[in-house]
Structure formats: C-alpha cells, structure tokens
Amino acid sequence: MTYVTLNINIREDNSMQKQKLPAQYAPALAEYALDWLDLSAAMLLRFERCEWMMHAEQEIPYLYILLSGKAKVCMSDESGRNLLLCYYISEGIMGDVELMMCRKEAISSVQAVTPVVCIALPLQVYASAILAHLPFVLRVAKGLSVKLHTSVSSTTAIILRPFEARLSEYLLLSAQNGVFSERLIDVAEQLGVSYRHLLRSLKAFGEEGLLKKHSDGYHIINETKLREKAAG
Known part of the structure; x- marks a missing residue:
C-alpha cells in the first residue's frame, strides 16, 4: 500500500x-x-x-x-x-x-x-x-x-417517509430547550421542500397543538405527539 x-x-x-x-x-x-x-x-x-x-x-x-x-x-x-x-x-x-x-x-x-x-x-x-x-x-x-x-x-x-414525519424528527433534533429557532429558508432547502410548504406544515403543527410560535422561534408544546408523528 x-x-x-x-x-x-x-x-x-x-x-x-x-x-x-x-x-x-x-x-x-x-x-x-x-x-x-x-x-x-x-x-x-x-x-x-x-x-x-x-x-x-x-x-x-x-x-x-x-x-x-x-x-x-x-x-x-x-x-x-x-x-x-x-x-x-x-x-x-x-x-x-x-x-x-x-x-x-x-x-x-x-x-x-x-x-x-x-x-x-x-x-x-x-x-x-x-x-x-x-x-x-x-x-x-x-x-x-x-x-x-x-x-x-x-x-x-427522504424518499419514502412523509414530509411531516421528517419535519417532526428535524424539529426534535434541532430544538434547544424546547425551542426551534433555525432559519426557515435554510431548513426548507435542507429538507428538500419549498419555503411555503414548510410554513404551511409549521402552521398545521401549531393548529394541532404541537408547536406555538413566539418571537424567539417555535416552542414545542406537545413533545409526545411530535415524537409519534416523527415515528410515523
């Protein structure tokens, strides 16, 4: 060698x-x-x-x-x-x-x-x-x-799992002390979806009681359900 x-x-x-x-x-x-x-x-x-x-x-x-x-x-x-x-x-x-x-x-x-x-x-x-x-x-x-x-x-x-499951997993991995505050344009790019698609999904998560938007980012309100969604 x-x-x-x-x-x-x-x-x-x-x-x-x-x-x-x-x-x-x-x-x-x-x-x-x-x-x-x-x-x-x-x-x-x-x-x-x-x-x-x-x-x-x-x-x-x-x-x-x-x-x-x-x-x-x-x-x-x-x-x-x-x-x-x-x-x-x-x-x-x-x-x-x-x-x-x-x-x-x-x-x-x-x-x-x-x-x-x-x-x-x-x-x-x-x-x-x-x-x-x-x-x-x-x-x-x-x-x-x-x-x-x-x-x-x-x-x-990436090919087979629903986007909502991948997003849930990403939120859980990236959140710091229960707060997700990454730049959303970058997140959309890295997850392979449009910025609008990401915003719609985050809004839906909020309506489901999983997240709540604050000035410092998205707070995880129901981690258990978010983990269930990530597993799906």
Missing part, C-alpha cells in the same frame, strides 16, 4: 475557539487507536451553535474527533442548494472519508446545531502517520460502514 502525504494550507475560522489539547482529553483518542500519537500539535476546538465547521469543496485542515455537541451534515447539489444528510450526536470522526480518499477538499458541509467540542489533528502533521497505522484504519473502516448504513437509511427516509 502506498501512503500519500497531504499538503494542506490550513485556514482558520475567526469565530472558532482554539487551544492546545489539554491532557485530560487525550484518553478519548484511545477509542480510535491513536493514544500513541505525539499530541504536541493537537488542538481542542469549540464551535458555537450555527457555526460552520466544514464547507464543501474547501480544504480541510484537520481530522475532527467529536467529544460533545451535535452537528448536521449537508450535501450541495449542482445549483448550490443544501440537502440534509444525517446527524452526528456527540461522537464520531469528521474528515475520515476525505482522509481515506487522500482528498484535500471537504465532500460535504458541516454545521454545529449545538455548541460542539472536538479534538482536531492537523493533517499536515498527522495524516501520513495515522494512515500507516492499521488499527486506526480498521477503526475508520468500521465507522465508515456505519455512516454508509446511516446514509442509505436517510436516503430511504
């Missing part, structure tokens, strides 16, 4: 909080068979809610290992519209697909839904070493198989 050194120009997000990786976070790398690494170049990154962590077709400076938080993954079509693919919840690797493909640019865009904390391994420093470490590669392969299954399930759901 030939291992390729990735030459990547690291670009920083000005709003991202970055610090040297504190020692107490190092044990988290053992799950990915990376506890042997020299972590002198490793970072701890913090992203705020709604902050973009990766942009499709832009270079990826790090391999990200999520420690906490929730982020949504979107794929853009040829017109530039985003479609919601799946959710990562407090765990997993981001950038693993691109790493295994020796690809510099992100395939998809990733946005923090809640504050996100992750370990960041600069690819310029670590890519060649971790690609040559078989236990890590096997761990990534296992993770990619799970992602493939999730992606297939998500695609099937």
Whole structure:
C-alpha cells in the first residue's frame, strides 16, 4: 500500500475557539487507536451553535474527533442548494472519508446545531502517520460502514417517509430547550421542500397543538405527539 502525504494550507475560522489539547482529553483518542500519537500539535476546538465547521469543496485542515455537541451534515447539489444528510450526536470522526480518499477538499458541509467540542489533528502533521497505522484504519473502516448504513437509511427516509414525519424528527433534533429557532429558508432547502410548504406544515403543527410560535422561534408544546408523528 502506498501512503500519500497531504499538503494542506490550513485556514482558520475567526469565530472558532482554539487551544492546545489539554491532557485530560487525550484518553478519548484511545477509542480510535491513536493514544500513541505525539499530541504536541493537537488542538481542542469549540464551535458555537450555527457555526460552520466544514464547507464543501474547501480544504480541510484537520481530522475532527467529536467529544460533545451535535452537528448536521449537508450535501450541495449542482445549483448550490443544501440537502440534509444525517446527524452526528456527540461522537464520531469528521474528515475520515476525505482522509481515506487522500482528498484535500471537504465532500460535504458541516454545521454545529449545538455548541460542539472536538479534538482536531492537523493533517499536515498527522495524516501520513495515522494512515500507516492499521488499527486506526480498521477503526475508520468500521465507522465508515456505519455512516454508509446511516446514509442509505436517510436516503430511504427522504424518499419514502412523509414530509411531516421528517419535519417532526428535524424539529426534535434541532430544538434547544424546547425551542426551534433555525432559519426557515435554510431548513426548507435542507429538507428538500419549498419555503411555503414548510410554513404551511409549521402552521398545521401549531393548529394541532404541537408547536406555538413566539418571537424567539417555535416552542414545542406537545413533545409526545411530535415524537409519534416523527415515528410515523
């Protein structure tokens, strides 16, 4: 097998909080068979809610290992519209697909839904070493198989599940302390419907007693019924 050194120009997000990786976070790398690494170049990154962590077709400076938080993954079509693919919840690797493909640019865009904390391994420093470490590669392969299954399930759901069920699930996943306040134009785009269709559905949910609109967003009034609708 030939291992390729990735030459990547690291670009920083000005709003991202970055610090040297504190020692107490190092044990988290053992799950990915990376506890042997020299972590002198490793970072701890913090992203705020709604902050973009990766942009499709832009270079990826790090391999990200999520420690906490929730982020949504979107794929853009040829017109530039985003479609919601799946959710990562407090765990997993981001950038693993691109790493295994020796690809510099992100395939998809990733946005923090809640504050996100992750370990960041600069690819310029670590890519060649971790690609040559078989236990890590096997761990990534296992993770990619799970992602493939999730992606297939998500695609099937988009095709077969009623929009109201998908919207209900999205509301439950995205709400913070029972309040859904995402930008509706973006939500419609990511769920693959028109803005008017989304507004009609939210209005219907309100009439059913599931939601109530306030100045800070839509408050979930009946979570139990919303979960029942999501399951349908």
